[in-house]
Amino acid sequence: MYQVWYIPKNEPTYAIMLMPGEYPEMLDVDGNFIENPDERLLMPYHTQMAHKFKTYNKKRNKDMYFTVGCSAGPDTYHRQPCIGCELRGDGDNPEAQNESISVARPLTYWNIIILSWYHRVAAMDKEGKQIISKKGEPVFNLRECTWDKDGKCEHCDDDNQDLIFGKRGFLELGSNHTQHLSTIIEDIEARCVCGGDIKIKELVCAKCKAVAIDVAAERLKQDEIDPWLASQHQCSECGHDGFLEEVIGCSNKKTCGGAERQSAWERPIMLKKTGDGTASAIKEHRVYTVDDYIIPGDYDGAEPPPLTDWLTEELLKPDDAVVFFAPPGVDAQADTYGDNPFSASSAKKDTMPYAGKKADFNEEQGGKKPKQPRLTSKPGGPRRRV
Ligand SMILES: [Zn+2]
Ligand SMILES: [Zn+2]
Ligand SMILES: [Zn+2]
Ligand SMILES: [Zn+2]
Numbered sequence: 001m002y003q004v005w006y007i008p009k010n011e012p013t014y015a016i017m018l019m020p021g022e023y024p025e026m027l028d029v030d031g032n033f034i035e036n037p038d039e040r041l042l043m044p045y046h047t048q049m050a051h052k053f054k055t056y057n058k059k060r061n062k063d064m065y066f067t068v069g070c071s072a073g074p075d076t077y078h079r080q081p082c083i084g085c086e087l088r089g090d091g092d093n094p095e096a097q098n099e100s101i102s103v104a105r106p107l108t109y110w111n112i113i114i115l116s117w118y119h120r121v122a123a124m125d126k127e128g129k130q131i132i133s134k135k136g137e138p139v140f141n142l143r144e145c146t147w148d149k150d151g152k153c154e155h156c157d158d159d160n161q162d163l164i165f166g167k168r169g170f171l172e173l174g175s176n177h178t179q180h181l182s183t184i185i186e187d188i189e190a191r192c193v194c195g196g197d198i199k200i201k202e203l204v205c206a207k208c209k210a211v212a213i214d215v216a217a218e219r220l221k222q223d224e225i226d227p228w229l230a231s232q233h234q235c236s237e238c239g240h241d242g243f244l245e246e247v248i249g250c251s252n253k254k255t256c257g258g259a260e261r262q263s264a265w266e267r268p269i270m271l272k273k274t275g276d277g278t279a280s281a282i283k284e285h286r287v288y289t290v291d292d293y294i295i296p297g298d299y300d301g302a303e304p305p306p307l308t309d310w311l312t313e314e315l316l317k318p319d320d321a322v323v324f325f326a327p328p329g330v331d332a333q334a335d336t337y338g339d340n341p342f343s344a345s346s347a348k349k350d351t352m353p354y355a356g357k358k359a360d361f362n363e364e365q366g367g368k369k370p371k372q373p374r375l376t377s378k379p380g381g382p383r384r385r386v
Pocket of ligand 3: 205206207208209210235236237238239240
């Protein structure tokens with residue numbers, strides 16, 4: 001069971017931990033598909049294109065919005081069947097103009113741990129009997145303990161032994177919010193563990209440590225350094241081909257025990273959302289270390305348990321966003337959109353996304369490269385080769 005968690009508006013009530021994933025980035029900085037898997041950078045989050053679909057609901061007498069994964073795939077020259085793209089005119093039929101379907105836009109999925117209390121509640125069937133899995137094990141659901149005004153939720157009196165702290169989930173962000181969170185991460189990582197500011201002094205060969213760029217002497221700014229860090233270079237001393245390493249210093253010269261970047265990952269962070277709609281922004285509310293974070297609760301003067309007690313191997317086991325957020329197959333898309341432009345045509349046998357239909361577009365034959373909106377700049381986080 002996974003949970004997509006949404007950042008609370010204004011005053012956050014609890015923290016999350018961002019967990020770095022290792023998801024290959026399919027597109028290069030110009031938005032072109034990277035064919036060679038070895039050349040794809042590993043990103044901490046998964047990117048999936050998705051359409052927004054607006055449909056009128058008669059019963060409720062209002063418009064409803066659905067997010068439907070786009071199955072066209074990252075390779076714009078070998079697009080796979082996607083009903084959303086087809087109906088709005090981004091597929092084989094440019095005449096199609098369904099305006100209720102938005103162009104596919106990137107959503108990013110971040111692995112997180114939600115730092116809240118949960119009750120492990122036995123899952124019951126309609127007859128009130130506990131559900132047993134195929135493996136013969138009883139099934140449980142995690143229900144968040146909401147600590148309402150009495151300091152209790154509906155499950156609190158059941159049996160307090162089942163209370164656990166922390167649950168894996170995902171953060172789903174559009175491109176603006178992805179930029180905001182990336183900036184928050186960069187800001188945290190621009191600070192030293194001592195509280196000072198990190199300064200990059202040199203970029204060196206990862207193998208022989210020969211200086212490739214003397215950042216301090218050339219007085220380079222971060223945006224001038226970024227391109228050097230984002231691509232591989234051949235060392236003029238030893239010939240090693242790879243990413244450069246940074247040598248850092250700290251602004252806090254007197255008391256710093258050795259410059260070391262703070263990590264934005266695997267530590268409690270409170271995020272908040274301000275503003276509405278397209279003007280909304282994600283902001284850092286508070287950053288903790290695992291040691292100084294106090295698990296919310298009434299300890300009656302006693303020492304609160306350390307967070308590390310709850311960070312079990314089971315909790316830290318990463319979920320694969322690629323699997324969880326894979327776009328639906330064409331049949332399932334047809335159910336959502338209420339239309340299947342592929343069913344009446346010869347393309348019917350090709351209606352499984354990523355299976356079959358290939359090379360339906362060729363630029364040399366005068367085709368127009370389909371537009372694929374993407375993140376406007378590369379967000380931060382670990383960047384390593386697969
Ligand atoms: Zn699509
Ligand atoms: Zn409760
Ligand atoms: Zn070298
Ligand atoms: Zn320092």
